[in-house]
Amino acid sequence: MGKLVDGVWHDVWYETKENNGKFVREDAGFRNWIENRPDAQFKPESGRYHLYVSLACPWAHRTLIFRELKQLTSHIDITVVCPDMLNEGWQMGLPEPLFGHTRLHQIYTQAKPDYTGRVTVPVLWDKKTESIVSNESSEIIRMFNTAFNDLTGNHDDYYPAVLHSEIDKWNDFIYPNINNGVYRCGFATTQSAYEEAYESLFNALDEVESHLDNNRYLVGNQITEADWRLFTTLVRFDAVYVGHFKCNKKRILDYPNIQNYLKELYQVEGVKQTVDFYHIKRHYYFSHTQINPTQVVPVGPELDLDSVHNRVQKFSR
């Protein structure tokens, strides 16, 4: 684990001292947009973009789900990094296809030789301008949602205009308390920082559980971006966050509505093939040696996400 400073790789763990033991996530450094406009710098073109992802990472996972759902798999190719993120950060199993690089930080310095910042997945690369379009998953999924519609003919909309404010409201609640909340528990280096994160995480999950008792999805009668953003944390929760990040008040299995909702999302066509529990468990337990110095990866739990869920029946009345 480390970061680039003026284009040079430094092997350092997260700095929490300045924030009383609290983990604070750094903002992404590349924030361009692919737009379907004649004068856009980054236009939606088949084969032009390459996505670097980790199958372990919940943020990268969002982009893989949107790539599947929006039928972009034949238009945007991918490199999957190894699950182990150690002294050199994210590494490729085989040299990646564009430059033959073996470290993700080389992709960052390829784009910007003096880059300073963390080297994170996902990364959306533009082969034409040889630069990084974006390394911010929330913005990459917005691009995937609409920018390529004319190319793919897929007009499914996970961020419909009429639902913007409701979706934004859930995202603003779920990101700090749940998506980043599990990391705020796991990466806390003081008891009080951990307990504060733990409390807000489980209060938020309680609220989601009660919302899902009366609503099939977070917003409206359809699956939206807000559901997919929540999904990638939920699907990792019992396998990793309960143990490794000490998020152990309850498992998702103990929340009947959330568990059934999780199964429904998992069973949406195209989604389960984006979920890889080997990468997920191996990454967290093997890479975070400050948290798990033995690097032993747990065998369990046995998860059953393929069995029938009750969401259709519950909301058919």
Ligand SMILES: N[C@@H](CCC(=O)N[C@@H](CS)C(=O)NCC(=O)O)C(=O)O
């Ligand atoms: N804001 C980014 C966050 C991405 C992120 O933090 N990814 C993690 C993997 S789960 C990472 O690559 N961390 C490496 C590091 O922090 O050094 C996004 O949502 O795209």
